[in-house]
Amino acid sequence: MADVCLPHGFRRPVRKKPGQEKAGQAAFGSSLFHIHVISPSPFPMQKNSPFTLHRNSSCCAARRGEVRTEHGSFQTPMFMPVGTLGTVKAVTPENLIEMDAQIILGNTYHLYIRPGHELIRSLGGLHRFMHWDRPILTDSGGFQIFSLKELARITEQGATFRSHLDGSSLFLGPEEAIAVQEALGSDIMMCLDTCIPYPATRDEAIKATDLTTRWARRCREAQSGTSQLLFGIVQGGMYGDLRRDHAHALVDIGFDGYALGGLSVGEDKALMQEMTEAVIPELPPEYPRYLMGVGTPEDLVEGVHRGVDMFDCVMPTRNARNGTLFTSTGKITIKNARYREDKAPLDAECTCYTCRNYSRAYLRHLYQCREILSYHLNTIHNLHYYLNLMAGIRAAIERDQFTAFRNDFYGKLAGE
C-alpha cells in the first residue's frame, strides 16, 4: 500500500502474517502494527512512537523520556555500551546489569561476517547467544563499510565489499541489512546509509544523501513485520540545509526513531554541534533521537543540551583498554609514574566495583604488566562513569536543573 493512499492521521500498516505475534505481546504489538488514529501532527505519516516523553527542560532542549522495545524499556537520555562482536569487551552481562546498562549495541557488519547471522538465528538470536535479555540496538553496517574505503564499492543496489578478515567478496544492500538484523533479532534496527566523508563537496553530499533516502525507503519496505523497531539515519554531510531536507525526507517515510549519522568523522566540535542543532528541531518530538558514534563525556552533555536522547561510542571501552580513564575531575592516564604509590581510588566520587576495591597504584601495576584483569577493571570503571553521568543527567532534567548540572560538570573538570 502506497503512503499517499492513506488519509491524514493514519499510519502505514506493516505486513504481518497471521499468528506472527508472540503470546503475551498482542497488546504491545497491536499498538505498534495496526492502523489507528494518532493525535494531530505535522508529520501525518508517522508510525506510532515507542517513545514516551516524561519531561522537557525549561531552559534548553534537554528532555527526559523512555523508549519501549520488545525486551523492555530503557530510560533516556541513555548511553549504549558497544558490543561489536556480541560482547561488550572485557565485561560480562552481569557486570553491565550491575552498572545499570539498559541497552547495548551490536554491529551488523561484524556479526554478518563472523560468526554469521544465520548461525546466530539458529542458536536462538543474539540475545540468547550472548546471554543478554535487555534491549539491543544493531547498526546497519553502513559505517563499517564506509570505513573500509578502497575495499568497498557503492552502487544504487548496495555495497559490495571485501571482508576485512579473508578478503572474500560480500554484498550488503538495504534488504540484506534488514534481513541480517531480523535474523539477529535486535530490538532496534538501523537503516543502511551511506556515510559521507569529511570534507566532502556539496555535490558529493547531495548524491550520497539522496541514495541514503532511497535506501531508507527500501529498508522500510523490506521489514517483514517483526516487532523490531527501525530508525532512519539523517545524513547531509556538514551542510545544515541538506541535513534539514534529509530529516524531512525520512520523516515522510516514517520511522520509529531518527538518528544523526556521519558526525564525529573529523569535523571540529562546533561544526558537529551546529549540525545537531540544524536537525533536532526538524524531527517530530514524539520520536527518539539518536546521535551515532558520539563521543566524549562533554559530547554527551552537549548532545543532551541540544535534545538528543541516545548515544553510543567505543570510547569508554576502548580507552579503558588503553589505560585512559574518565573521572569526575577529568581524564587519567593510568600508566603515569605519578600513580605508582597512589592509594586513592580512580575517582573518589565513583561507586563502581573497581573504585570500591582497588587503588590507582594497583590499576597502574596491572596496566604496566598488561594483565587481563586490567582490561576488566578499567572497562567496569569507564562504563560505570558514562552510565552514571547519564543517570545524573536524567535526575537533573527531572528536577528541571539540567543547566546547573551542566555548569557543575564543567566546573569539576580539571584533569591530571
Ligand SMILES: [Zn+2]
Ligand atoms: Zn569507578
